[in-house]
Amino acid sequence: MSNIAAIFKKQLKDTWGNKTVLIQFIMFPILTLIMNNAVIIDGMPENFFVNLFAVMYIGMAPLTSMAAVIGEEKEKNTLRVLMMSNVKPYQYLLGIGSYIWAACMIGAVVVCMAGSYKPQERLYFMMIMAVGILASLLIGAAIGIWSKTQIMASSVAVPVMMVFSFMPMLSMFNTTIGKIAKFIYSEQISIMLNRINSMHLEMDNICIMVVNVFFFAAIFTIAYRKCGLE
Secondary structure (H helix, E strand, O other): OHHHHHHHHHHHHHHHOOHHHHHHHHHHHHHHHHHHHOOOOOOOOHHHHHHHHHHHHHHHHHHHHHHHHHHHHOOOHHHHHHOOOOOOHHHHHHHHHHHHHHHHHHHHHHHHOOOOHHHHHHHHHHHHHHHHHHHHHHHHHHHHHHOHHHHHHHHHHHHHHHHHHHHHHOOOOOOOOHHHHHOOOOOOOOOOHOOOOOOOOOOOHHHHHHHHHHHHHHHHHHHHHHOOOO
16 A cells, blocks of 8 residues: 555656646636536536536546556656566556546546536536546556557547547437447446436446446456556
């Protein structure tokens, strides 16, 4: 636990000097506050911008941050030094992952508070966000481990992030995209957030989310076994 806590604190300090990662945590919460209060359109669904940006936040921030951090530390040989300092790979991944998860959850709180939800609905909102952030962390970690440099990690993470972030929005305007998007976790999160008033979950929602998480976990495992952290 001491090694995990040390990695957590190290990343906390590094974030203030890494604007690429820092902006991921604050961009969408700020956009949510601005758009939710500045744009009022007749007939617009309640909490429209909150739900929209919450899904984009899940698909972008944890994925790109995790990939960028691991890619950067592999490029600078920081990971090699940590491994030689008796830090285990799982300790490093837990330290970095828990930090990014916590940072994203703080942003999720800001997004949640921007919406007009009841106390129980806010709890459901945060639970949904927590699962979505975890799923994005897994795929981001896999990309980071597979990449040799930060640039390589970012070049792979950006198109993947765009699919997960924008597919749910595009599915609202195109039925063909909607049929494809329903199989990805971000679309299921969008559906659950839009139903948060009733919290009516169908078995399809749960099954697709579980399959996505296990699929990303499998990709992460394959990447780790093939490339490792050094």
